Amino acid sequence: MEKLAIVDCGGQYTKVIDRKIREAGVYTDILPMGVPAEKLKGYGAMILSGGPASVWESGAPTYDPAIFDLGIPTLGICYGMQMLVDRFGGTVAPEVKTEYGQIEIDIDPSCPLFAGLSPKEKVLMSHGDAVSVIPAGFRTVATTGTVCAGVWNEEKKIVGVQFHPEVDPTVHGVEMLVNFVRGICGFQETYALEDRIETSLRAIREKVGDGKVVVLVSGGVDSAVTAALLLRALKPEQVYGIHIDHGMMRKNESDLICENLKKLGLTQMQRINAEDAFFHTPLVIDGEQYAPLSETCEPEKKRAIIGHMFFLVTEEAAKKLDLDFDTAFLGQGTLRPDLIESGNPDVSGYAKKIKTHHNDVGIIRALRDRGHVVETNWDWHKDEVRQVARMLGLDEEIASRQPFPGPGLGVRILCTDGGKTADPEKAAALAAYRQASDMPYAAALAPVQSVGVQGDHRSYRSLVILSGEGLTPDFDTLYTVAKGIPNELNFVNRVAYLLNRRDLGGTLTSVRSRICREEADLLREADSIVTSEIMRPMNGKCKIAQCFAVLLPASTDGRFSVAIRAVVTNDFMTASSAVPGVDFPSDALANIVRRLEEAALPLDLVLYDVTGKPPATVEWE
């Protein structure tokens, strides 16, 4: 059989490469970067993935150099290209060019990777290093300005690209991957995707046997698919559903979830109200003492507490059912990206932690190691889970439901101690950049930070607020300006635009905030207004993959502010900020500003997040 090896250098998108190549009908295996060349014999081609390291740093992950002597067609992506350039005698250097986001590049369509494409292509870049000298025998086949973005060695059939053809923002990425497997490797379309449902059902039966499974249902499509698969694979009396309301759910969410689950046939179903336990319990996690959630600021700590509490509450509920996880199993709707972004070593040996998903905290990893976690969606991405949901006959309301993260509003209430203004040196750098780039908007550095993903690394950096035209900016210009800022200022990873007035009208100061009922209630109200406006269909269809409000502890008057986040994406590994009038109705933002004011919520600024992923993430924490 024709097989392609994906050598995983720790990139965030390795599994996306895997899926796209399988969709092109070619069988793939993902192998760790250190794989001996011997093990690659039998593969007709290889792809080297992206990764967070730098080839020039001491301690860069090592690989068997003999993999380049196998004589098989090779595609290096991002770090993978830098690795092969370095190996064949070229040079990779930091700060030649830093690029995050969708960028237009020039390509040479005579290179077979780009056959049939036009000389300018939109691609996704996410890198800090770049190629400064290309190796002998290679020629440059793509450029961003004067910087090399692609190399090709015809004789060896080795091609490298600095951008990511595997993700959706690379508009003709699929064509490039198909060009690689057909045109360069000469592979036929021989691999038909296995019947995923049957494979998953078999795996559940093998693992659980006559045992019992407690499935944590959040109400999203992932856990609904898990519950449905468990009910199909096992007898109904083997499956127990638990829904935990941790006080950080959206408005009316828990009621809706419980109704939907009954429809699924989940008869043994419990709803637990655990707000107090989540907000006020001090914990010891991995030997470290944690203050209660209501006293915690740091995003990763908040995530750890929420993830840990989920398990403790579930364990308690299981006990009441006479179950324990020495004998019973915990069912979760964990997806592949959750594990990649959590830096789970079972999925990717080198991937950096971007954020710990609630279903991959330490206590769950320990249970997983003991073989007591059933994760039916382990190998799937979001769009695949949605397809499976439809194949299983779940309601479209569930199949197309926008995701809601396990920690819920807990990661959308940003926390600070308050009283801070922006760092003056960084604010001056922003002002200088604004002047030098002739930016048509005022730009202010906010004294808050949020999480991003840049060059396969987690970043925790500042927010810039642009203002100038209230509700009527030219969004094309705005997005171009917003993209430039994180590329040029290495302390910024997110940009938002001020909607509810033309200028800030004061100094931005951070406000003390913690997770508590009052702030959750405020966010719930704002979120319900935001969602109801932005999720309205356009021409009968809603293009928004996810939309929500974030409570921002910074303002000019001591109150909170709110940021609107709406994104378009298929797999959530990359995403773009939704464009008003294109992705959602053009009056939505004005309606939100008006309705927030009518509701008299104590909010100062109303912002629209205009950042893609990368450099930001979808959630702010």
Ligand code: XMP
């Ligand atoms: P980010 O913010 O990482 O989000 O770009 C990608 C997708 O994952 C969701 N998300 C989570 N889902 N548990 C979940 O079940 C979590 O801890 C978690 N954190 C982020 C996020 O809402 C988006 O859909």
